[in-house]
Amino acid sequence: MPAYLLGDNAKTVTVEHVAGVAVRHPTVVAAGRHYGATVHSCEPFDPESNGGVEATVRVAKADLVPTEANLRGAYGSFAELVAACQAWCEHINARVHRETGAAPVDRLAAERARLHPVPAEPHTAALGEERLVNEDQTVRWGSVRYSTPPGHVDTRVWCRVVGEELAVVAMAASGTAEIARHALSTPGNPRIVDAHYPNHPGGNHPRAPRPRPRTKAEADFLDIGEGALAWLVEAAATGATRVRAKMARAVEFATIMGADKVDHALGLAAAAGRFDEHDLGGIIDHLATHGDLVRADETYSAQPGTSSWERFGR
Secondary structure (H helix, E strand, O other), X not given: OOOEEEEOOOOOOEEEEEOOEEEEOHHHHHHHHHHOOEEEEOOOOOHHHHOOHHHHHHHHHHHOOOOOOOOOOOXXXXXXXXXXXXXXXXHHHOOOOOOOOOOHHHHHHHHHHHOOXXXXXXXXXXXXXXXXXXXOOEEEEOOEEEEOOOOOOOOEEEEEEEOOEEEEEEEEOOEEEEEEEEEOOOOOOOEOOHHHOOOOOOOOOOOOOOOOOOOHHHHHHHOOOHHHHHHHHHHHHOOOOOHXXXXXXXXXXXXXXXXXXXXXXXXXXXXXXXOOOOHHHHHHHHHHHHOXXXXXXXXXXXXXXXXXXXXXXX
């Protein structure tokens, strides 16, 4: 970073002139102080003090902005323009300057001895506008909600528009880091990324029940295993009666015969839709006598054939 920066008289640098003296923009002054540089404004209508800003803009327009002269088509996105600017800068800085007789990239190596290091963290003005992350893990920008990853609720983040996207930056343990990037949207169309809510299923469809025991009897039944959980969900969905009494009966079976056997039987009952009073006991007896369920042989069928309809309508 050099000791001072020379800028044009744009309103972003110079707020106004009082008796011919340029009044600096306070944010620009704060940014210059952060980077250890003094900001100066050039004299109006004085080319000698103006530097080469206009020349840079003129060259950039000729080489980067799509025009009929340079035969460049339109950019598909702002990211493509950024990539084109980076490639153009590398090309220009590696070319020998006719005034100095050296490439700017080579001159920079010699000038580093007269420059001081840039701070590790950028000034907050470069990050964008400050926003507070709400309890639903979103920030509001332009009356639109944009989601953020977990861990930033009630913290301050910075938002800025980058082309057609909104970049969200937060302060992490290792410094500032971009935590989210969204395509810009309009009011009424929030940008919510499902990956930002790992413990919440995406979409607005009905949620699968998640049993949470509130009594000891409920906890004892669910402790039997996954089969017990599936049985409870399916039994509730089919409107089974005397659910609590059947759960207590299953706990008694588990105490006598072991949780694994009863859990297996409950899983089979849930899959087969067997929720009557004596269904669980019948399945347990069948497993003890014959092993797993008896399945129908799909090789043969008692369904009448359709050969008699073969000539129908002919």
